[in-house]
Structure formats: structure tokens, C-alpha cells
Amino acid sequence: MTPPTPAPVVCLHSLFLDPRMFDGLVAAGEGRIRAIVPELPGQVSRVGEVSRTVTMDDVTEDVLGTIDELGLERYSLVGQSMGGDVAVRIAARRPESIDKIVLLGSSARAQSREDLGEFADLPDRIEREGFTPEIVDIVMTIMFGATTLADDGRRDIHGTWRSRIGELSPRLVHAVRGVFEREGCTELLPSITAPALIVSGTEDLGRPPAWSDELFDGIPDARLLRYKQGHSPVLEAPALVVPFVLDFLTT
Template sequence: MSLFVADTGEADLPAVLCLHSLFLDHTMFDGLVGAVAGRFRVVRPDFRGQGASGDASATVTMDDCADDVLALLDRLGLDRVHVVAQSMGGDVAVRVAARRPEAVDRMVLLGSSAREEPAEHLEAFRPIVDEVARHGFAGELLETTMQIMFGETVRSDPSRAALLARWRDHIAALSPGLSHAVRGVVERPSAVPLLPRITATTLVVSGGEDHARPPEWSDELVRGIPGAELWSLPTTGHSVILERPDEVVDRVVAFLSEGREDS
């Protein structure tokens, strides 16, 4: 599978692999790219069935995405990378880091988890996937998706209107074909048993207003990944790097830079 990849391309710099959230794409990490210019190479694929990688024709599983990411690392000759992942990106990241522990040095999991969707959520989400397949995102479904992706504090702040409008327009333009990727996330199996295999130094970032991946799911990551650290943001929702860009990007850059002589 050939993925669209935005790659800053500096072969002499340590590489950061950014794995995006469902409904969004590689551009959600634009702020991070600017912050690490000249210090890190940034590699940002769009997952199969999403973004500029185009629609899929069948359900895209989290293992499919992990396979794609590992193949991308091989193609680019990247033996060891840092990983920054949001939500679905975290589902993929923990699989990559468990399957090839030596390939991941430091890992940041933003609004992420490793568990399967609870049964009561599945009953609600499966009809939504079918609605996406029929009509895409509009009306009530669009507003529900925005409520999932962004916390109440940001949605209630008039100064953040431009941020919300930018991503509302993005989601409204998504193709019904995204349903194959959505179904893969909704139907994902648990990766919790994989967590003890991970050797990456890991920072877990959790929003207190995140209803898609609530704080207790982040706690589970911290318990399962040896030595993982938790950073909680009480007034932040699911998309932490977009809702609190300055603070989160600064913390991520500092975390990735630990141990570097030029940090």
C-alpha cells in the first residue's frame, strides 16, 4: 500500500513519525513541524483510506495501518524513530512499538488508548458508520463529530472559532469512503496485552474533557507501558495538540529532545 507522506527529508536529523487522528490528517501536526525545524526530520503519513492517501474499498484495520507504517519505515531506511501519535494514531503506534520495539526511541501518545471500544459504544457507533457510508458528514452527525473531537472549553471559547471552523470544514468535506477507516477504528480489538512489550520512553497526554478516549483509558496505558509518564490537562478535550498547541508542542519538543546534546 502506497501512502501519501509529508516528509521534511533531512537525512542527518533524528526522525519523528507523526500518526494522525481519525477524521483529521497529517496537517494536524503543522505546528509541531514548525517548532522542530532544523532539529528533527518529521515524517507524516496519511493512513490508508484517509487524507491524501485516498479512499479504501474495504475495512482498514489497525493492524493494516501498523503494517503500512512498518513498511514505510523500511522504505525510508529509518531504523529508529520517535513517534508522536493522536487517538487512532495511538492505536497504530502501540502496535508498531510492540511489534518492533527497537524501532521506537521516544513515543508521545495524545488522547490515545489501547483498549477496544466498549460494547455500549459499539451499539451507538455502528449506525453512525453506516450513516457516514451513505451520506458523509453533515448536519447533526457533523456537530456530533465536532463534540467528540474538541472539548467543551474550546468549543465555548469565541477566540477559538477559527480553529473550530477550520476543522469543521475539513470534516464536512470528508468522503463517504472514509467509512472503511471509521469502521476499522470502531471495531478495533484490544492492544492492551501488547503494552508490556513496548520499550520506548513514553509520555501519555490526557484531556480531562476527552469523552472519546477518557482519562481512565490513558491511566491504563501508563500502567501497561513500562516507565510511561502521564501528563493530564483537565480543561482539554480529545485533540490536545490542537486545543492547547503552544503548551503541548513545547512539552512534546522538550520530551523528544531529552538526552540530545543540542537540546
């Protein structure tokens, strides 16, 4: 008997990270999912493509263009943070195409200057200073929870990802402004007909647990996994989150 073809899963990375954040998920899901992990406009190798703020609608259109080029008629979505902003928009716009949706460290609300607090001037500083050690420290506190940052054994976070964030170009500022100045889309949540898994960290500063609760309350068919880490579930708690996500996507 021919084994079933792995289901396509479009994985949308977070601001400040890149498609490599999904390496563990992709490896664990080999044979079960067909992962499509695009680089998003204004980021990674595409950082030089833009010269203005990259809105969430810009990114949504770009991802939909990639999906159409691949000829995908039915697929699942996995998005973290900004990737979740885009996944919500795609799932609401094309409900007939979405099998399942996973939202990691995500929300659907706009972010006010009050919400941003001490991080409000970060885009201006990145544009002016680049990713200095001080700014890398700030980004690390956004992307990872206090428990992870206090664990000296997490060399994958303290070494690998700190180094990668430190290598980012100040031209990333156009994508940063797009996230910091994004419009909310909570009104789209009832239009999402696919089953949804929402993964939220109790130590998430960028998208606090209450914001994930809005996703859970707004999407008709949703379940919620809350864990004691920060903003990046598949990196901070892979032993818990990755199997849970794969089981959700494939059963």
C-alpha cells in the same frame, strides 16, 4: 562544528483529521526533529484505495512499509487516537527501533458498542448520509473538548477544522469502521521498552482519561500529562502541549 542531524519522528494522525494536525508541532520543531507525517490508508488522498474495513493491523503494516522504504533504523513515534493505536503496535513489534513514543488522546483497548453509546451508529450514518452538518457537529464533539467548543475565539477549530471535517468523503467509512470495531492490544503494553509520554484531556469523550491511565500503568517507562481539554491536544492546547512534546522527544 556541524549541528546534529534532527531526529526522525513518525507522526500518525487521527481519524477525521489529517497530517495537517501536526503543522504546529512540525513548525515548532524545525531543526530539532525530522517529521515524517504519512497519510494513513483509507483516509485523506488515499480514501479511494480501500473497499473494506481498514483494521489497525492493516494501518500498522502500511506505516511499517513506509518506514522501511525510508530506511529508518531508529525513530520516535507520535500518534493521536487511531494513530496511537498504530504507534502502540509498532513500538511493541519493533522495540529495538523506537527511541521515544508520544500517545495523544489514545488508548490500547477495544471499543464496545456500550462504550460508543450515542456514537455507535455513526459509521452507518456516514456511509448513508455523508458528512452532513449534523454529523459534522457529532464529530466535532468527539474530536474537541467542551472548553474548546465553547470558545468562540478558537477560529482555527470552529472554522478551519469544522470546514475540513465537512469536506470529508463518505468513503472514509472504511477507516471509521476500523477504529470503531478495533481489537484491543493492552497485552502489548509491557513490551514497549521506549520511554513514553501520554497526553490525556479531562474532556476527552473518545478516549476518556481512565483509558489513558491504562497506558500509563501498562507501559514500563511512562509519564502522563493531563490537561483540561478534549481529544486533540496539539490542536486544543498547543502552547502547553507542543513544547512539552518537543522537549520530551529531544532531551
